[in-house]
Amino acid sequence: MKTVLITGASSGYGRETALYFHSQGWNVIATMRTPRADVLPESDRLRLVELDVTKPETITAALEAAGPIDVLVNNAGVPSISVFEGTPMARVREVFETNTFGVMATTQAVLPQFRERGSGVVVNVTSSVVLGHMPLSAVYKASKMAIEGFTASLALELAPFGVQAKTVEPGACLTTNFAANATHGASLDELVPAPYAPWAKKAMGDFTGQDLFTKESDVAETVWRAVHDTTGQLRFPAGPDAVWLAQAK
DSSP, X not given: OOEEEESSTTSHHHHHHHHHHHHTTOXXXXXXXXXXXXXXXXXXXXXXXXXXXXXXXXXXXXXXXHOSOSEEXXXXXXXXXXXXXXXXXXXXXXXXXXXXIIHHHHHHHHHXXXXXXXXXXXXXXXXXXXTSOOTTOHHHHHHHHHHHHHHHHHHXXXXXXXXXXEEEEEOOOTTSSHXXXXXXXXXXXXXXXXXXXXXXXXXXXXXXXXXXXXXHHHHHHHHHHHHHOOSOOOEEEESHHHHHHHHHO
16 A cells, blocks of 8 residues: 655645545545644544654654655645735745745655655645746745756656656645735735735736636646656646646747
8 A cells, every 4th residue: 555745734735635645545644734633534544744844853753753655745835925026035035945945855855765665756736827927926936936947857866766756736726725825814905015006906806817726626636647647747737727827838
């Protein structure tokens, strides 16, 4: 029986991916900064483990607790919606610490066991912002584009050892708490410098008024497909809007 370790599994895509892999008979290590027993069902094939990707000691402890794994899904991330001019550099570093450096640190910690065993898959969850020109996402997009480039090069390094690396690019999902987390509960008016306000309001209206959106299940199923793909495909758009953007490139 195979085992997957998923970061950021307390909600959204991570939680849905944990449920999906569990439903397919896998052992699931569902990690989160603060484990909560109420977010996932009790099962002898599903374990909750503490892991904060910005804290190396918790990465080490989580992998020791997990034991051998077959797949790492780097899903943990922090959102950011803002005009760059009005974004404090402290916030920029916070976004990169989780979305970029946290993914790299967790991946690096897992690679020795994959390489020594000659098998394993790393799936890095990025975003459809990498597929098109999205407003109000300069910092967030930069953090995710970095992981796209990282994964593309990493895949080449790992191929001689039978290990794979891929990205899954979710579209916009209205049923996650992305927007609330991205603004820390503040209104867009509070985050956008006044000269940008009319443009930002229109940009947000265009975004929320689009016809195609992604569901959490789209992402879980795409992660599953990426893990089992044998064609060498590197990038997997997830959700109808992401697929549309990928095809329009």
